[in-house]
Amino acid sequence: MSKRDNYIFDLSDKVTRKSVSYKNRFGIKIAADLYLPKEFDESKKHAAVIIGAPYGGVKEQGSGIYAQNMAERGFVALAFDPSFNGYSSGEPRHLSSPDLFVEDFSAAVDYVGTRPFVDRNQLGVIGMCGSGGFAISAAQVDRRIKAVATVSMYDMSRVQANGWKDSFTEEERNSILDAITQQRYAEFEGGTPVLTDRGAAIGFDDNTDPISREFGEFYSTPRGYHPNSITQFTVTSGMSFMNFPLLTHIKSISPRPILFIMGEHAHSRYFSEDAYELAAEPKELYIVPNAGHVDLYDKTDLIPFDKLESFFTENLK
Template sequence: MPAIDNYIFTLSDAVTRESVSYKNRYGVTISADLYRPKSVSDLATLPALIVGAPYGGVKEQGPGVYANEMAQRGFTVLTFDPSFNGYSGGEVRHLSSPDLFVEDFSAAVDFIGTRPFVDRHKIGVIGICGSGSFGLSAAQVDRRIKAVVTVSMYDISRYHAKGFHDALTDEERNGWLDMIAEQRYAEFTGAAPAMTPRGAPMDIGSKTDEIGREFGAFYSRPRGYHHNSITQFTMSSAPSFINFALLNHLQWISPRPILFVIGEHAHSRYFSEDAFEMAGEAKELLVIPGANHVDLYDKTDLIPFDKLERFFNGAFH
């Protein structure tokens, strides 16, 4: 079962974790955790990493797993709850937005780059699942981000616009948008916000599709459960992702390096493979044998921490 403090992992004795908060440029208060290695003098300036949660996830889950490990390897690491989600501020709850979620990464750079114990010229990003596309999108225009790792990336704008494996027809998309438009009228006149279906079903049975089964085995079971991670967003959020693509300027990141990490059996691997082809130099694609999409959220025997350490140390020198 998860620990009583709702983190899904045990904090290393070699790491400190501090709860912090700051505002993004929209004035939303961001709830975050700051991880630091105990073995390093307070006078030392360390490279820093920002770890973004999967789409629908929170900082106490996979981001904390990564932060706990990378702090042991000599990095200061910041994890955060996205705006309008988790313990971060913002109303209506569980809203999502391409601009807001990309801004959250730049706001994290604002915060961590002004810490006296951080070398602001050595700041990198790890984006898990949807945060892979948000972190890349931020790096397109925020040159303070010197290197990006995506893990099991979902391009959320492409997913909303085209469906899984780009299978959404124009007729299906138009019908969906018409339904959302009618829901906006209802909400404007007082109805409660409609929510998308839960991405990770609580009840997993013989009729549950393989992707739902995979997400449910993490988010809806003790392995990854957190009460703030409902894997749902307001229905009216979706059109923004259709209208505003996240990765149109991916080549602008070059020559800053990108490492795309995917599981061999990940249902999402085509997002990373296609982004890899779009990206400029320097870039690398790493396939983890035997892993699926969600395995790389928390399975420390599969997550390539040695590679992440070498990648960022190489990028920062």
């Protein structure tokens, strides 16, 4: 089948895709796509994998690619739009929250785990980029999640609280917080929510910041463009991330396994490496040769789907 409805990939003739929706515990309606193998026996119980999109991404992009490929390999797979983003509900649009985005994973478990053809004791999650941190955080408290894989992980609480490579001084952090609180006043008095600068460069050149350019080559070109994926969030969202670390209880996931996948040349690899050191066994750090951060969003020749299949097959028994 050809691309349609702004999906950045062709629908495989080996799977079926169904638009579904359900509510999280905040009452927000989550929009999701359920992928099933084409030859699917609904009378039997199957293992399921839930895939979270990169921070700023939507289900029609990388998480859909992962869901489709996992369904081709026999899994029930769900890709969803985060609360306040994509086709999920919630106002104001493009709000971001560590609590909400972690809850979205548990809400997906609620939905998938109540499908009659899913074994609720065989549920795993894949978190891409920022949702890698949210997936880990969800697994810390939601023991229904039996195995966790992250891909090109970002710890968004760490980024917003400490800056890139933990570079913020206390003065810089306080200045950011002061600006956010002034914006809260403005919005409380009727002002329009202000969004952060776009994370993915548009019209980039050789002088563009390398990270913004890397994201721009995906989100701002036909390769990965989707109108719901603007790589911007409300400025006032930052306060929550600065106050709520995501990985505090990562050791508590054990003895459930964690697989950290990262590109050899990823600008973000220190997030995966540091989280790997913090996690308890069983854990694995898997490095994809000759790959960067964004490469693992959509380049199916680089994404280690065989590794993901074997990891979940082994651990969702």
